[in-house]
Amino acid sequence: MARWLWLSLAVLVLDQITKVLALGWLTPYLPYPVIPNFNLTLMFNEGAAFSVLADAGGWQRWGLSAFAAGMSLVLAVWLTRLGSGERLLAVSLALIIGGAVGNLIDRVLYGHVIDFVQVYLPVIPLALFNPWPAFNIADSAISVGVMLLLFASFRADGTARTSSARD
Template sequence: MTEIIEKTGLRWLWITVILLILDQATKYWTVQALDLYESYQVLSFFNFTYARNFGAAFSFLGDASGWQKYLFTGIAFAVSAFLLYSLKQNRFDKRWENIAFSLVLSGAIGNAMDRVIFGYVVDFLDFDLGFYRWPTFNVADIAIFIGAAMIILGSIIYPEQKADAADEKLDEKENK
């Protein structure tokens, strides 16, 4: 088992674990320290504000009747399974892609845990620029955003890796 972890992208799961712990710890602190919608000003444009998100990003479907909790939890489990499979299939030295997958995985699990435990996602990072107030978010959302951005950038910066992988699969099929 340790050989599989050492030689595959699963070696990067430590990132997932650390961010998942950070995400859940900050959400726990928020629920314990603040009342719902209570806000603590850190900077003139940044507050800790306890909010509940019953939907997805930007409260998408947040006002639905409750079925969305199951939909988004199911999507998170499916994405998590795919990312774990992808990490297992990747070589350990594909750092960029493995780190990106680990980041998205931590965010998906962190927000899914909230939905299963509470029925909503705990958000607390609140930016108000005066002319625009960004929707409140959390550490899991940051991990998903950075991981997704890395995946997109990786496909732009390293497109030949995808082509090489496709060529290798064709060669394997032809040699069988």
């Protein structure tokens, strides 16, 4: 299943290209409205998701980098050991790996992750993430990958329960 690493590479390339474009075209922290409830806003995240640990004093750059590198390696090994019928799991792992490596590159090169997609969710009360924290292609790939991983896990769990109930 290592053949799915092409998807990781595609996510990584798309992520890095869009970040270079955002750096070249956008002014930091100045929203550029695209459509209602959707802006392009260049921001820099020194922390983890939702800027958690952003004010941690600097150690988070290398700590989060080491974590991302280690997890990417673990997920890549897992991916290479999957059976041919585990496509959904392979896709989910490949998306997570591509996103993690994309953000890892930012942390190592710049000391922060480059975010530029900003969404307003009108159904969420103003006090709760409105606008939604800025994110990027890598973050999106990780989020979709985790959702697919959970779905694959629940599906596999249900299949295991069903087959054991028949025995």
